[in-house]
Structure formats: C-alpha cells, structure tokens
Amino acid sequence: MSTGQATREGQWYDQEHAEWVILLSGSAVLRFEGETEGRALIPGDAVNIPAHCRHRVDATAADRESVWLAIHYEPVENG
Template sequence: MSKTGNVFANLPVIGCADEDIAALLDVPGLRVERIVSTGQASPPGFWYDQPRAEWVLLLSGAARLRFDGEDKARALRPGDYVFIPARRRHRVDWTSPDAPTVWLALHFDGGRESNCD
C-alpha cells in the first residue's frame, strides 16, 4: 500500500513542551522521521549516543547541533544536512523558538562516511 503526505502538514504550535516526532517510513534497516522542534534543546549534560547512523536535513527553522569533543555547536539553516555515525555523541544545543524547526532524519544500519563529497 502506498502512503503519501506532506512534511509541513499539521505542524505543532510554537511553545509545545515536547518535540513532535513522526515516523514517515519504517522498514527493515531504515527509519525516516519528521522531527519538529519549537524551541526545544537537549537537557543540560545529555548526549545522544545512538546505535544506528543518522543523516539529518534541516528543512525549515534554525538549530545548533554540537558533537562531543567540539568546542562550539554547528549552526544549521534550511538546506543544511549532517551525517552522524553510529555512537557519535551529539546534542541539540538550541532550536528556534520563533518558528517551527523541521528536521528530516534518516536512521539506518551501518553508515560510514562517504569519501564522495
């Protein structure tokens, strides 16, 4: 069965307590999520340490993503993407409180950085 939709449909309102995470596709070896942040950030001292690789694309809004061992966070704007290898500790330092920040996240098995840049 085919499933269609729009990643910008039914965005949560600004000021929601939690991020909105929706699975758009979930098949063996791959999960695609739409994540909508409305001012959320990782709690102080918290680091994601995921068993699967992740490729994330910022579709709208703004965010700052920090990797363990880096001095400052990476500023992300619409169109920016980041590959996060499995077990690479990272955190969201900030997302825009003024407009929804919409992420497209692909979680997958394996995942080494490509030499094709």
C-alpha cells in the same frame, strides 16, 4: 518538529545506528562531543552522524518551527 527545544544540559545522544539528518525549515545548533562550539544549521543543511557519535541539540528557533528529516540506517561495511 522543534520550537525552542534543546537537549538537556549534560545529556548526549549515543545511538546504535547511523543517522542522516537535514533541516528543512527554521534553525538549529547541533554539537558533537569534544567540540567547544555548536554547528549552526539553516534550511538545507544536512549532517551525517555515525553510530555512537555522541551529539546534542544546543538550540532550535524559538520563534518558528524547525522541521527535521532524520533517516536512521545501518551502515554498509566494505569488505
């Protein structure tokens, strides 16, 4: 859960595993490295984040809880 939190300026998440995340309530802005603007998320919005895809949370709602469900997983390789 988040209430007004954001990733510190200049900090990026770079995770070993892939992550699928859905916003269940509240609002948030998620940004990926190389993007000039963040992606506004509302309840029901889901994002798949590949392993080592640098990203950050630019903002979450300050006036209500933003509830995330995040599933970290090891991608299945085809072949």
